[in-house]
Amino acid sequence: xxxxxxxxxxxxxxxxxxxxxxxxxxxxxxxxxxxxxxxxxxxxxxxxxxxxxxxxxxxxxxxxxxxxxxxxxxxxxxxxxxxxxxxxxxxxxxxxxxxxxxxxxxxxxxxxxxxxxxxxxxxxxxxxxxxxxxxxxxxxxxxxxxxxxxxxxxxxxxxxxxxxxxxxxxxxxxxxxxxxxxxxxxxxxxxxx
Numbered sequence: 052x053x054x055x056x057x058x059x060x061x062x063x064x065x066x067x068x069x070x071x072x073x074x075x076x077x078x079x080x081x082x083x084x085x086x087x088x089x090x091x092x093x094x095x096x097x098x099x100x101x102x103x104x105x106x107x108x109x110x111x112x113x114x115x116x117x118x119x120x121x122x123x124x125x126x127x128x129x130x131x132x133x134x135x136x137x138x139x140x141x142x143x144x145x146x147x148x149x150x151x152x153x154x155x156x157x158x159x160x161x162x163x164x165x166x167x168x169x170x171x172x173x174x175x176x177x178x179x180x181x182x183x184x185x186x187x188x189x190x191x192x193x194x195x196x197x198x199x200x201x202x203x204x205x206x207x208x209x210x211x212x213x214x215x216x217x218x219x220x221x222x223x224x225x226x227x228x229x230x231x232x233x234x235x236x237x238x239x240x241x242x243x244x
Contacts, residue, residue: 052150052167052168052242053144053148053149053150053151053152053165053166053167054150054151054152054166054167054168054169054170054238054242055151055152055154055157055162055163055166055168055169055170055220056068056071056078056151056152056153056154056157056169056170056172057153057154057155057156057157057158057169057170057171057172058155058171058172058173058174058225059155059173059179059204060155060179060183060200060203060204061174061178061179061180061181061182061183061186061200061204062172062173062174062179062225063172063174063182063225063231063234064153064155064172065080065153066231067170067172067223067225067231067234067235067238068080068151068153070231070232070234070235071150071151071235071238071239072151074235074239076149076150076151077147077149077150077151078149078150078151078152078153079144079147079149079151079152079153080153081140081152081153081154081155081156081157081160081162082154082155084140084143085136085139085140086113088136088139088140088143089113089136090112090113092139094139095135095136095139096108098135099113099118099132099135102128102131102132102135103117103118103121103128103132118132133159133160137160137161137162140160140162141160141161141162141165144162144165145165152165152166157169166220168220168242169220170220170221170222170223170238171220171221171222171223172222172223172225173222173223173224173225174224174225174226174227175226176201176204178226178227179200179204180197180200180201180204183200183203184196184197184200187200188200221241223237223238
């Protein structure tokens, strides 16, 4: 069984995933593993070079600044890049068969199709902003940084097509009322049902 964990920026999905990993579960971090695949998979590298040119890799190292500049300037390139990377990630997940798959873009990447159950982690926007400011801006809650975080939140698609739950998963609220361990307990208990 593969369980998906998803949620928007600042929702706490990565913190909950780390708590599950600390309990001995195999957790597949899609961001980290996508970077590894790009660094190691020659077929993926060749497809990226074909799409973005040889500048996409400098001395064999992925040129993230160049790639980011290109795909944000031309959104259709981002979609085509995702069409290269997402299937490679999906194939890697199916090969490794982890207990949990953590991804901010679980649905957008089509990874929901390989998950037996899905937990969508949600939190109120003010909490998401505070968490992101603490993590990404060293606690500097200037109006400019708050606006940047709000823009990132708005740029993400709706964090959940579940709208209250389905037979394959449900929404877990991470608003600080329960500890991360309590939320991880809820996930473990829910899986036993």
